[in-house]
Amino acid sequence: MDFELTEEQKILQDTVKKFMDNEVAPIVEECEKKKEMPRDLIKKLIPLGYVGALVPPEYGGLGLDYISLGILMEEAGRTWGALRIMANGPLNLIPYTICVNGTEEQKKRFIPSLLSADKTGFLAITEPNVGSDASGIETRADLQGSHFIVNGTKMWVTNGSTADVGIIFASTDKSKGPGGISAFIVDKEETTYSATNIEKMFGHAMVASELVFEDAKVPKENIFGPEGKGLKIALTTLNEGRHNVAMGSVGIAQACIDASVKYAKERKQFGKPIGSFQLVQKLIVEMVADTMASRLLGYQAAKCLDTGGRCDRFCSVAKLFACEAAFKTASNALQVHGGYGYSKEFPIERYFRDARGAMIPEGTTEIQTLIIGRDVLGMSAIR
Numbered sequence: 001m002d003f004e005l006t007e008e009q010k011i012l013q014d015t016v017k018k019f020m021d022n023e024v025a026p027i028v029e030e031c032e033k034k035k036e037m038p039r040d041l042i043k044k045l046i047p048l049g050y051v052g053a054l055v056p057p058e059y060g061g062l063g064l065d066y067i068s069l070g071i072l073m074e075e076a077g078r079t080w081g082a083l084r085i086m087a088n089g090p091l092n093l094i095p096y097t098i099c100v101n102g103t104e105e106q107k108k109r110f111i112p113s114l115l116s117a118d119k120t121g122f123l124a125i126t127e128p129n130v131g132s133d134a135s136g137i138e139t140r141a142d143l144q145g146s147h148f149i150v151n152g153t154k155m156w157v158t159n160g161s162t163a164d165v166g167i168i169f170a171s172t173d174k175s176k177g178p179g180g181i182s183a184f185i186v187d188k189e190e191t192t193y194s195a196t197n198i199e200k201m202f203g204h205a206m207v208a209s210e211l212v213f214e215d216a217k218v219p220k221e222n223i224f225g226p227e228g229k230g231l232k233i234a235l236t237t238l239n240e241g242r243h244n245v246a247m248g249s250v251g252i253a254q255a256c257i258d259a260s261v262k263y264a265k266e267r268k269q270f271g272k273p274i275g276s277f278q279l280v281q282k283l284i285v286e287m288v289a290d291t292m293a294s295r296l297l298g299y300q301a302a303k304c305l306d307t308g309g310r311c312d313r314f315c316s317v318a319k320l321f322a323c324e325a326a327f328k329t330a331s332n333a334l335q336v337h338g339g340y341g342y343s344k345e346f347p348i349e350r351y352f353r354d355a356r357g358a359m360i361p362e363g364t365t366e367i368q369t370l371i372i373g374r375d376v377l378g379m380s381a382i383r
């Protein structure tokens, strides 16, 4: 078993780390305040591999391995949670899923502008009454002549109001239940829908939106994958997404460790640096042990995704463990910083909010637990 990164992966890690520290970290707080994700920053991320990392070179992507993608996610998570969220779905999984499931025409039409970051994407499954159980989608898409007429509301859509292109899931045949769910590519230039951003606890620069489709016309040729196979498409990128969230959480946890070690060496009480007290060391050591374990689980999930086969258990364990560990790590970091941990002058309160947020999307902690339980026991406790 080899625990070493390859030379290429080490170079990538080093380059991305420097870019994040020099170009991104200085603008994070201001962008979070303004609730803005600068498009020119996204363009600068292209040469680093953040856009279309998984898309094969024949479609203009980088065709990176998952360990490399994990390195990108860790460094984004360490620096700016909102950027890590942007890098996961809108910049990566959307062009990738179009590449995997789209027709040649759809690939030619949508992938180039997503890879140049002239356009960005969204993926809309969740609805007001549909969360963990995606099989209950209520949005309808009825074929009328050359268009599907879409009616329904999507919730919590990352990048929803700012994206140019999206993938939505709607029922084309209610009588077939989950087997009647189909996917569609929606282009803002040809389909009209309204978008309202949801005020949320974390990642202020990355919007999550409610999208309302009222008799919205989607051209017939924008159906994505075979009719009735939408749920399968929705589920195909989940393992990739879980690995990305896990590695983003490793990044948040690493940021908490770095800040806490620095603070514990500088802050003095009782005439000594607080880092010299055993109980403060215990807080930091717990953070280090959990983060090292999370990183290894993330790499193991990446290895599985790279080699193929069933990765559900690896990806769900990685997401479950890393998200819970990052939240505990952020809580310990807040404790090490005492009252200043709550202050906006230190980044800890942002890490705390970022870590908590990661426990919900791409399947909640409970859903990951039940996926692992089903895999281990061969019995489903999900429904």
Ligand SMILES: Cc1cc2nc3c(=O)[nH]c(=O)nc-3n(C[C@H](O)[C@H](O)[C@H](O)COP(=O)(O)OP(=O)(O)OC[C@H]3O[C@@H](n4cnc5c(N)ncnc54)[C@H](O)[C@@H]3O)c2cc1C
Residues within 6 Å of the ligand: 089, 123, 124, 125, 126, 130, 131, 132, 133, 155, 156, 157, 158, 159, 200, 208, 357, 360, 361, 362, 363, 364, 365, 366, 367, 370, 381, 382, 383
């Ligand atoms: C910041 C953010 C970004 C998001 N981005 C997107 C996006 O881009 N696109 C998109 O489609 N969605 C997105 N989501 C939605 C996300 O996927 C859902 O919030 C998530 O799937 C949970 O659904 P829910 O919020 O409706 O909670 P519910 O499913 O209603 O769950 C509520 C609680 O019940 C628990 N629960 C549910 N079922 C079970 C069960 N069988 N056994 C035990 N416990 C259970 C859950 O774990 C949770 O604790 C985003 C959410 C957030 C917070």
